[in-house]
Amino acid sequence: MPTEILMPALSPTMEEGKLAKWLKAVGDDVSAGDVIAEIETDKATMEVEAVDEGKLGKILIEEGTEGVPVNTPIALLLAEGESEADLDAAPKSAPKPEAAPAASAPSPTGSLSADAPKPPAAPRSAPGVAEMPDDQPDEPEVPAGTEMKQMTVREALRDAMAEEMRADGDVFLMGEEVAEYQGAYKVSQGLLEEFGSKRVVDTPITEHGFTGVGVGAAFAGLKPIVEFMTFNFAMQAIDQIINSAAKTHYMSGGFIKCSIVFRGANGAAARVAAQHSQDYAAWYAHVPGHRVIQPYSAMDAKGLLKAAIRDPNPCIVLENEILYGHSFDVPVMDDFVLPIGKAKVEKKGKDVTIVSFGIGMTYAMKAAEELAGMGIDAEVINLRTLRPLDIDTVIKSVKKTNRCVTVEEAFPTCSISSEIGYQLMEKAFDYLDAPVLRVTGKDVPMPYAANLEKLALPNVGEVIDAVKAVTYTA
Amino acid sequence: MQAEAKVTGDAKGPKAATSKTASDFSVEDYRRAYEEMLLIRRFEEKAGQLYGMGLIGGFCHLYIGQEAVVVGAQMAMQERDQVITGYRDHGHMLATGMDPKGVMAELTGRASGYSKGKGGSMHMFSVEKNFLGGHGIVGAQVSLGTGVAFANRYRENGAVALTYFGDGAANQGQVYESFNMAKLWSLPVVYIIENNKYGMGTSINRASSTTNLSQRGRSFDIPGEQVDGMEVEKVHAAVERALEYARSGNGPYILEMLTYRYRGHSMSDPAKYRSREEVNEYRQKHDPIDHVRKILLETHKVSEDEIKEIDKRVRDEVNTAAEFAQSEPEPDPAELWTDVVR
Numbered sequence: 162m163p164t165e166i167l168m169p170a171l172s173p174t175m176e177e178g179k180l181a182k183w184l185k186a187v188g189d190d191v192s193a194g195d196v197i198a199e200i201e202t203d204k205a206t207m208e209v210e211a212v213d214e215g216k217l218g219k220i221l222i223e224e225g226t227e228g229v230p231v232n233t234p235i236a237l238l239l240a241e242g243e244s245e246a247d248l249d250a251a252p253k254s255a256p257k258p259e260a261a262p263a264a265s266a267p268s269p270t271g272s273l274s275a276d277a278p279k280p281p282a283a284p285r286s287a288p289g290v291a292e293m294p295d296d297q298p299d300e301p302e303v304p305a306g307t308e309m310k311q312m313t314v315r316e317a318l319r320d321a322m323a324e325e326m327r328a329d330g331d332v333f334l335m336g337e338e339v340a341e342y343q344g345a346y347k348v349s350q351g352l353l354e355e356f357g358s359k360r361v362v363d364t365p366i367t368e369h370g371f372t373g374v375g376v377g378a379a380f381a382g383l384k385p386i387v388e389f390m391t392f393n394f395a396m397q398a399i400d401q402i403i404n405s406a407a408k409t410h411y412m413s414g415g416f417i418k419c420s421i422v423f424r425g426a427n428g429a430a431a432r433v434a435a436q437h438s439q440d441y442a443a444w445y446a447h448v449p450g451h452r453v454i455q456p457y458s459a460m461d462a463k464g465l466l467k468a469a470i471r472d473p474n475p476c477i478v479l480e481n482e483i484l485y486g487h488s489f490d491v492p493v494m495d496d497f498v499l500p501i502g503k504a505k506v507e508k509k510g511k512d513v514t515i516v517s518f519g520i521g522m523t524y525a526m527k528a529a530e531e532l533a534g535m536g537i538d539a540e541v542i543n544l545r546t547l548r549p550l551d552i553d554t555v556i557k558s559v560k561k562t563n564r565c566v567t568v569e570e571a572f573p574t575c576s577i578s579s580e581i582g583y584q585l586m587e588k589a590f591d592y593l594d595a596p597v598l599r600v601t602g603k604d605v606p607m608p609y610a611a612n613l614e615k616l617a618l619p620n621v622g623e624v625i626d627a628v629k630a631v632t633y634t635a
Numbered sequence: 636m637q638a639e640a641k642v643t644g645d646a647k648g649p650k651a652a653t654s655k656t657a658s659d660f661s662v663e664d665y666r667r668a669y670e671e672m673l674l675i676r677r678f679e680e681k682a683g684q685l686y687g688m689g690l691i692g693g694f695c696h697l698y699i700g701q702e703a704v705v706v707g708a709q710m711a712m713q714e715r716d717q718v719i720t721g722y723r724d725h726g727h728m729l730a731t732g733m734d735p736k737g738v739m740a741e742l743t744g745r746a747s748g749y750s751k752g753k754g755g756s757m758h759m760f761s762v763e764k765n766f767l768g769g770h771g772i773v774g775a776q777v778s779l780g781t782g783v784a785f786a787n788r789y790r791e792n793g794a795v796a797l798t799y800f801g802d803g804a805a806n807q808g809q810v811y812e813s814f815n816m817a818k819l820w821s822l823p824v825v826y827i828i829e830n831n832k833y834g835m836g837t838s839i840n841r842a843s844s845t846t847n848l849s850q851r852g853r854s855f856d857i858p859g860e861q862v863d864g865m866e867v868e869k870v871h872a873a874v875e876r877a878l879e880y881a882r883s884g885n886g887p888y889i890l891e892m893l894t895y896r897y898r899g900h901s902m903s904d905p906a907k908y909r910s911r912e913e914v915n916e917y918r919q920k921h922d923p924i925d926h927v928r929k930i931l932l933e934t935h936k937v938s939e940d941e942i943k944e945i946d947k948r949v950r951d952e953v954n955t956a957a958e959f960a961q962s963e964p965e966p967d968p969a970e971l972w973t974d975v976v977r
């Protein structure tokens with residue numbers, strides 16, 4: 162029976178791709194290791210190498226086809242002794258490996274809601290729930306009627322850097338693979354071409370060293386953007402980030418300035434296990450002397466990264482690999498900058514306040530949508546900045562809803578959630594009708610196994626349960 | 636590619652009387668090396684295939700092309716010696732004799748994997764085989780391996796810690812902090828730098844001010860040599876000498892293995908930073924497995940049939956491992972909470 166060649170998964174987060182080009186034609190001999198096709202993922206164009214040998218019998222997916230799901234048969238390979246007549250004997254669809262719950266490519270979004278109880282389909286405004294008249298989220302930086310453009314978080318970050326580099330010759334980018342490779346996650350795509358190797362600098366794998374070099378350059382007046390391939394590797398450099406960057410302005414009595422951005426992917430990606438999956442929000446937010454930003458949408462990413470580059474202080478920008486590929490509306494403006502330290506009400510509501518940030522917002526928004534179907538009108542706050550924390554916006558909301566649930570992927574102990582819970586107790590105790598509940602990652606290092614990883618992360622169902630508990634509707 | 640085994644550094648090198656040469660490699664050694672290298676090659680090809688099917692997730696760094704390094708080194712080791720490395724670790728595990736079934740089952744995240752499915756490709760360990768990981772943070776294993784050597788000296792157990800790292804890792808600061816301590820305290824450690832010419836997409840020339848990594852120990856007075864890491868007998872001889880040196884109380888020794896990885900850095904690397912011609916040059920002219928096969932056939936007149944028999948045995952073993960790894964259950968959900976602390 163001919164062997165099926167399946168659409169391969171080419172990255173930890175890939176679910177589908179474009180079959181860009183066939184490099185072998187029907188009838189061609191194929192030996193193991195031959196490049197047979199090119200596939201485009203959202204990050205890169207990859208070559209697909211043959212694993213088995215034989216003759217290409219039939220092409221099932223024509224080149225140019227977009228959105229081909231991982232594991233779809235794309236061609237049939239004839240083994241020695243087989244002929245075209247055998248092609249019909251090929252199984253109709255890919256054999257699903259048995260007892261393999263991990264068989265489908267890791268699905269970052271799928272895992273969010275997989276455990277959530279599915280509510281019965283209900284109209285968005287359930288009976289009895291009055292539609293809020295001012296349902297439009299506030300975004301004072303965007304004048305009414307501004308044109309919007311869809312872009313990915315990845316593109317928004319790149320545009321933010323490019324715009325600031327055009328505007329200020331002291332801004333430069335340094336990090337591993339940022340220049341020639343175009344970024345390990347393709348965030349710096351095109352920057353080397355536009356700004357040259359003086360301003361887009363590939364570093365060796367020496368985080369502690371190049372972070373110190375960046376901080377020193379900032380002491381000397383430049384405005385470095387230091388990219389960490391992921392924030393897991395910033396642990397090598399945390400001494401320079403905290404002891405050198407964050408404290409020197411204070412220690413010098415205000416004489417030494419350190420305008421620097423530390424940015425990169427933070428938090429869990431997909432199936433990369435404990436050493437590569439950690440949200441450092443609380444670690445950095447703990448420390449005075451710098452600002453900590455965790456964007457959720459492309460709008461957040463664009464407006465806040467630009468603000469961070471301009472800010473005279475060290476700024477930690479915690480991005481997320483899974484969000485890099487998500488698309489959002491971004492205002493088309495000459496110079497769109499968001500204020501650091503200001504949260505955004507992403508969705509207005511009156512029954513409960515859900516506070517989150519970064520990728521946690523994906524659970525929060527999905528939960529709010531499902532809760533609406535159950536007649537619970539949630540207000541969702543996107544913190545955007547974690548230090549300084551915009552607790553006023555949270556308090557204002559809680560004064561209205563009297564209930565609060567926080568959502569984040571990090572460990573629960575000493576988390577951003579802990580801080581919000583404490584500050585609400587301190588500043589809004591009399592307005593609370595229920596204890597503040599938090600939905601977080603589980604208090605364990607991130608496991609690799611697909612089923613355990615899913616359990617370790619928060620999910621939409623847990624957010625809904627927490628909301629039901631604080632609204633006493635469970 | 637043809638690096639002479641040249642010892643430099645001010646410390647005295649291994650004594651000539653005890654020094655082994657590549658010509659000591661017997662036909663039996665070649666047979667064993669062939670089978671072990673082929674096992675790694677086929678295992679990695681299978682892992683790549685399972686990754687493409689979504690059965691393996693996350694990062695998966697294949698060892699294809701570098702097989703002679705771990706196999707040659709392992710053949711020179713004593714049972715009490717330890718191995719520690721980074722995330723490109725499947726080859727090291729198979730070479731230490733860890734069960735391919737358990738390694739593959741870890742790759743698919745199953746309960747019977749070496750880390751019960753909790754660690755994945757980059758994080759496996761075997762106390763029984765003295766394999767201490769499997770580490771995801773570039774360079775971290777260098778200090779850890781030095782610490783294992785510290786324990787060896789402390790216990791006076793005669794063991795040497797083989798500490799592997801890449802050309803990219805060779806620029807991390809903790810490498811040099813470790814070198815200093817290792818020499819200062821005469822720790823029994825052999826540093827094996829697997830120089831495959833690239834750290835992810837950055838060639839060694841773009842990352843390192845000096846590219847002869849074997850000389851990176853000079854300011855600590857640690858001797859080092861470059862070795863042709865595509866020829867298993869040369870690797871074996873060099874490691875045997877280095878182990879002897881470290882075991883007899885002389886302190887650390889550095890071996891820079893000149894090698895090459897055929898595949899991308901990890902599964903998601905489009906590898907646009909090097910030409911297909913460059914890859915083919917190594918594959919076709921310097922393949923470590925072809926090299927051994929040729930010696931077996933031509934120099935030692937081993938029959939084609941015997942080679943085919945080994946090929947088949949290896950294929951069967953890998954297929955068995957792959958089947959095992961797909962049919963074993965995932966970890967019990969309760970395992971989420973175990974092993975955090977004891």
Ligand SMILES: Cc1ncc(C[n+]2csc(CCOP(=O)(O)OP(=O)(O)O)c2C)c(N)n1
Pocket residue numbers: 337366368390394397723771772773774800801802803804805829831833834835900
């Ligand atoms: C501290 C740290 N920084 C960055 C990374 C991301 N990373 C993983 S492997 C790698 C390249 C390492 O190259 P090399 O040491 O030559 O080993 P090779 O992959 O070639 O075996 C990088 C940059 C990491 N895992 N840890």
Ligand SMILES: [Mg+2]
Pocket residue numbers: 801802803829830831832833834835
């Ligand atoms: Mg390398």
